[in-house]
Amino acid sequence: MSSTPHELRPIKIVVTGVLKAGKSTAISKIAESAISIDRWRTTVGLDYGYTQLGIYEIHVFGTPGHDRFSFMREILGKGAAGIMLVVDSTRPEFFDKAVEMLDQIGVNAPCVVLANKQDLPDALPPERVKEELVKLGLSPETPVIGTVATRGEGVKEALQKLLEMIAKPRKPVNTRL
Ligand SMILES: Nc1nc2c(ncn2[C@@H]2O[C@H](COP(=O)(O)OP(=O)(O)O)[C@@H](O)[C@H]2O)c(=O)[nH]1
Numbered sequence: 743m744s745s746t747p748h749e750l751r752p753i754k755i756v757v758t759g760v761l762k763a764g765k766s767t768a769i770s771k772i773a774e775s776a777i778s779i780d781r782w783r784t785t786v787g788l789d790y791g792y793t794q795l796g797i798y799e800i801h802v803f804g805t806p807g808h809d810r811f812s813f814m815r816e817i818l819g820k821g822a823a824g825i826m827l828v829v830d831s832t833r834p835e836f837f838d839k840a841v842e843m844l845d846q847i848g849v850n851a852p853c854v855v856l857a858n859k860q861d862l863p864d865a866l867p868p869e870r871v872k873e874e875l876v877k878l879g880l881s882p883e884t885p886v887i888g889t890v891a892t893r894g895e896g897v898k899e900a901l902q903k904l905l906e907m908i909a910k911p912r913k914p915v916n917t918r919l
């Protein structure tokens with residue numbers, strides 16, 4: 743069965759992470775079209791990207807890294823079907839902050855982590871990134887995928903994984919339904 747545009751399901755995905763982790767770069771690789779509101783190469787407002795994959799019409803929103811925009815994280819998180827957390831695998835000192843940002847999104851949606859900058863020699867491998875993040879409170883079921891956002895490596899795979907998690911039926915709140 744082929745799907746017509748009418749059957750496309752619009753969903754919102756939020757991309758979060760600290761400054762310079764690679765969020766804008768990752769979004770530009772995911773999306774057919776992407777915009778970034780930035781100044782001096784730093785995202786000050788937000789990133790937005792749009793793409794279609796399978797049955798989904800995907801609207802990707804990147805949260806701004808600067809703390810003075812922290813209020814935006816909760817706003818952007820509203821109604822999100824999934825979350826992508828981008829971390830710079832060479833900067834474990836920021837992992838704590840990354841997990842904190844995940845909390846600030848404030849939605850209990852499926853999440854994947856992009857262990858980005860795997861091309862750099864001092865990058866922690868994805869398994870090590872996961873170990874560290876779990877120590878800081880990340881749920882151990884969260885997939886952590888190695889990526890090189892500048893080359894687009896692993897980014898689409900991470901999105902695909904997230905979509906699989908979104909598609910998985912979750913226990914209904916009302917068990918009689
Ligand atoms: N070496 C390397 N650099 C990256 C990678 N992803 C992003 N960068 C660089 O890291 C910097 C910050 O990326 P950006 O996407 O603006 O981060 P954001 O602040 O999270 O949106 C830029 O100079 C990017 O070119 C990667 O996978 N490898």
Ligand SMILES: [Mg+2]
Nearest residue numbers: 765766784785
């Ligand atoms: Mg940015």
